[in-house]
Each structure stands twice: as C-alpha cells, then as structure tokens.
Amino acid sequence: MNKLNWHNIPVPEGHMILLVVGIALHLWRPLPLFQATWPAHLFGWPLLLLGILLAAWAVAAVNKLDTRKPTTIILSGPFAFSRNPMYFAWTLIFIAIALLISTWWLIIFLPILILFTHYFVILQEERQLEEQFGEPYLQYCARVKRYL
Numbered sequence: 001m002n003k004l005n006w007h008n009i010p011v012p013e014g015h016m017i018l019l020v021v022g023i024a025l026h027l028w029r030p031l032p033l034f035q036a037t038w039p040a041h042l043f044g045w046p047l048l049l050l051g052i053l054l055a056a057w058a059v060a061a062v063n064k065l066d067t068r069k070p071t072t073i074i075l076s077g078p079f080a081f082s083r084n085p086m087y088f089a090w091t092l093i094f095i096a097i098a099l100l101i102s103t104w105w106l107i108i109f110l111p112i113l114i115l116f117t118h119y120f121v122i123l124q125e126e127r128q129l130e131e132q133f134g135e136p137y138l139q140y141c142a143r144v145k146r147y148l
Helices: 013-028 038-061 085-100 104-133 135-143
Strands: none
Touching (some): 085 104
C-alpha cells in the first residue's frame, strides 16, 4: 500500500479565505438562496461528491510526486483532461457548500474566487512550469485544456 503524501492535498488559500468569510457573513446576515432545503440538497450533495471524487483522483495521480518541487509533468488521471483538476475540484466544493448552506454570499464571492485563482495562482504556476519543463509542457498545454 502506498503512503499518502499529505502535502500533495491542496488547500487553496483563496478558496478557504472566501469560504470562511462567506460563511461568517451568512451567519451574521443570512442571504438565503432557497426558501426550501430540497433544491440545495438536490444539487449540493451530488456536486460536493463530484468535487471530492475529482480532488481524490487528482491527489492519487500526483501521489508519487512532490508537488512542491515537481520533476515531471503528470499526464495521467484527471490531468489527462484538465491541467488544473484540483482547483476545479475545490471550486466545485465551494459551489456545493454555497448550495448546501443556501447562501448568496458564497455565490457573490465566486467570480472573485475564480478571477483570483486564474490570474494570481494558475497563470503564475503555468509560467513556472513552462520555465522548468519548456517545450514538453507547452505540448501538454496544447493537448489539454486549462480547466475542462
């Protein structure tokens, strides 16, 4: 049995900060998405499960690699379909939590989260990977979409 590299389980700061702030605002000044709980549960639980499964699949794909100092480009698992499956998974989880607690606050923060993650995290990581791996990384980028 392989030992899990716990540092490969990402906890994106932007997602966590906006999640905590959004929940705090919801507790202080609720802005409910739904009056009934069934729509939130109907969409929220499957989305949460999908996000968790995608994150777990991505973590399993990079388990043998030290993501803090990558030595290779991961081409398997969800990385064969998306260059950023972990950030995508966390965003699904973020949306699912917004639905499950039925708050507009997290929905309001969603565009901020997406823009911040794209411009200040993903593009920076892509520049670093391009510098490190060069042409093989550019070929990977040409074959695999950034998100989906």
